[in-house]
Amino acid sequence: MDNSLIAFRDVWKTYQMGEIQVNALKEVNxxxxxxxxxxxxxxxGSGKSTMMNLVGCLDVPSKGEIxxxxxxxxxxxxxxxxxxxxxxxxxxxxxxxxxxxxxxxENVLLPLEIQEIDDDIAEKxxxxxxxxxxxxxxxxxxxxxxxxxxxxxxxxxxxxxSNPDIILADExxxxxxxxxxKEVMTMLYRLWKEKGxxxxxxxxxxxxxxxxxxxxxLKDGKVVRDEPNQNQLCxxx
Amino acid sequence: MSEDCxxxxxxKILRIAFNMVKANKLRSxxxxxxxxIGIASVMAIVTTGEYFQEQVTKTLEELGGDTITIVASYPFxxxxxxxxxxxxESDSGGESDSGGGGENESGDNSGDPVIYEExxxxxxxxxxxxxxxxISGVQYVNVNVNHGATLEFGGKKTYVNVRGVDPRxxxxxxxxxxxxxxxxxxxxxxxxxxxxxxxxxEELGRKIRVNQMILLNGKSYRVIGILAxxxxxxxxxxxDSSIYMPYEEVYSLPTNEEEGYSGEKxxxxxxxxxxxxxxxxxxxxxxxxxxxxxxxxRRVDEKTQDFYVYSGKEEMENVGKVISGLTAFLAFxxxxxxxxxxxxxxxxxxxxxxxxxKEIGIMKAIGAQNKDIMLIFLCNAxxxxxxxxxxxxLLGTAAVQAILLLISIKMQTPFEFALSIKGTIIATLxxxxxxxxxxxVPAKNASELKPVDAxxxx
Numbered sequence: 214m215d216n217s218l219i220a221f222r223d224v225w226k227t228y229q230m231g232e233i234q235v236n237a238l239k240e241v242n243x244x245x246x247x248x249x250x251x252x253x254x255x256x257x258g259s260g261k262s263t264m265m266n267l268v269g270c271l272d273v274p275s276k277g278e279i280x281x282x283x284x285x286x287x288x289x290x291x292x293x294x295x296x297x298x299x300x301x302x303x304x305x306x307x308x309x310x311x312x313x314x315x316x317x318x319e320n321v322l323l324p325l326e327i328q329e330i331d332d333d334i335a336e337k338x339x340x341x342x343x344x345x346x347x348x349x350x351x352x353x354x355x356x357x358x359x360x361x362x363x364x365x366x367x368x369x370x371x372x373x374x375s376n377p378d379i380i381l382a383d384e385x386x387x388x389x390x391x392x393x394x395k396e397v398m399t400m401l402y403r404l405w406k407e408k409g410x411x412x413x414x415x416x417x418x419x420x421x422x423x424x425x426x427x428x429x430x431l432k433d434g435k436v437v438r439d440e441p442n443q444n445q446l447c448x449x450x
Numbered sequence: 451m452s453e454d455c456x457x458x459x460x461x462k463i464l465r466i467a468f469n470m471v472k473a474n475k476l477r478s479x480x481x482x483x484x485x486x487i488g489i490a491s492v493m494a495i496v497t498t499g500e501y502f503q504e505q506v507t508k509t510l511e512e513l514g515g516d517t518i519t520i521v522a523s524y525p526f527x528x529x530x531x532x533x534x535x536x537x538x539e540s541d542s543g544g545e546s547d548s549g550g551g552g553e554n555e556s557g558d559n560s561g562d563p564v565i566y567e568e569x570x571x572x573x574x575x576x577x578x579x580x581x582x583x584x585i586s587g588v589q590y591v592n593v594n595v596n597h598g599a600t601l602e603f604g605g606k607k608t609y610v611n612v613r614g615v616d617p618r619x620x621x622x623x624x625x626x627x628x629x630x631x632x633x634x635x636x637x638x639x640x641x642x643x644x645x646x647x648x649x650x651x652e653e654l655g656r657k658i659r660v661n662q663m664i665l666l667n668g669k670s671y672r673v674i675g676i677l678a679x680x681x682x683x684x685x686x687x688x689x690d691s692s693i694y695m696p697y698e699e700v701y702s703l704p705t706n707e708e709e710g711y712s713g714e715k716x717x718x719x720x721x722x723x724x725x726x727x728x729x730x731x732x733x734x735x736x737x738x739x740x741x742x743x744x745x746x747x748r749r750v751d752e753k754t755q756d757f758y759v760y761s762g763k764e765e766m767e768n769v770g771k772v773i774s775g776l777t778a779f780l781a782f783x784x785x786x787x788x789x790x791x792x793x794x795x796x797x798x799x800x801x802x803x804x805x806x807x808k809e810i811g812i813m814k815a816i817g818a819q820n821k822d823i824m825l826i827f828l829c830n831a832x833x834x835x836x837x838x839x840x841x842x843x844l845l846g847t848a849a850v851q852a853i854l855l856l857i858s859i860k861m862q863t864p865f866e867f868a869l870s871i872k873g874t875i876i877a878t879l880x881x882x883x884x885x886x887x888x889x890x891v892p893a894k895n896a897s898e899l900k901p902v903d904a905x906x907x908x
Contacts (some may be wrong), residue, residue, distance in 0.1 A: 271815060272902045291820055292819045299816060312809050313809075314473045323816060324817055327458055327817045327818050375816075
């Protein structure tokens, strides 16, 4: 692939569980192009989350190589990985993973503070993003004062804060009702379509996967299908 | 790559750490209380210890301090060989006729085999004063002739200690200060200076004032000065019934056999000699020289020495050492409470790390580095210990003042504010070090958490 952003080369991920070695990923080869919307699908235990952790530089492979923007992540130390994550990847988690003691605005500001962005610029950007996700009136609210959908929208705003190339969404609607879930999916779709972000979504829900332009299916730690989605859905907005 | 990895701004780290402290107010305060108790105890003990040391030194200085006192006396020697001869003499019916010295009196102890010597009681004379005066480091030599007497004033009587001193020297070497009237001076004869307490003695019915006449064993004397009351730790103890007069006068003080007081004093014999050295004199060397010269002039050696040189300085140093040791011991005990306080910090930090594991994972996922996480938790611990330290120092200072106030009330001395700089520095340093050490391991654990594991933590 010419515009490859992430490349997996013979990637293995092995976990030691007591005396048993579990191969969560086995010789995985895959590429994620710049500006692609990919859904990683598969049943529970297929290795989706492991693959997401590796794509998100939260973990390193046991064997093989992963290139993120030509950087072999297996060779980076924890600090370099953290810096790479902060600049390149925006995470959207199933359980939102907001910091409970911080307001919506502070949560969105956090990645910018870590990046040492100038305070005024950071605050302006965080407010813009919260307005973009429709939470301009909830900036001072703490996560517990927000609904699930609102929390996920804060999480999306936070993911976009450092203007990353990649949005990594792990079951982004898993904790939401269908209406709110659809709103979140619409947002992801628009980020891909209008902002040109590379979106990688992990889901076990085939209906949600239809919003992606490409499907990578995992089974027992192996890629069993990697093909374009011929029936990509386009949400109404 | 590494060049791009900055660490969060200190202000942001402090803000996040402060939010963590704020988020668990109760737990943070409980931990802070532990630190406060530890720091306050160390502060209070070190400062009180220093205060006592200072006061005791001051008091001892007032009692003589660096003055060297020489008394004529055989040293106590309990070796059997020294008694054998005395015992033999005693058994053969030889009776002691030592008129004055209490130490050598056999008195009622006829059945007691411990009888020291039967020779003439050793004496201090003008010759000794002359010998000492010629030593280069010696600035002042005072002689003391003491006598018990009955004071009569306004028809009432009380027992007093008459202290004969050299009026040419005594005002220069005594730490006592005159409150009313004046000190003794050369040429004074039937003049006396009395202690403040004696002037106000209730037994006499009314206050003795300057220029009033008093009777000592029936002889009339004029009060020319009243000493100021003494401060210090010992100032409040006991009752000082001293009367100071020129030593020559003591010899002519009438005896008062009816009252059972000691008889007339032998002229030109002194009870003790007080020596004050020049400030720049070599104290130890001069002390030794005094002893050596006196041995030569009195024709005695180390074994037969019939005088004793007493140095208050040595005593002061010993007392100082005891108080220092005691303070160090108490500070050590207080240090244990500080240690308990520090384990409280460590405990809080470990709990906090556990509680914040997921947040650590989130922060790492969005780009926080190990250093950021470590600094956040270290700042958290430092804040707890610093707040504990500051409050502890304030509380410790207040506690010390309360203790000193109680002492001053009890001892009837004026209250003095005291704060040990050493104690404050120790307490501040300890609070910072304790906080950092207690926070270091939990902070390191937190920083080394793998983001993938931390995010999975529930």
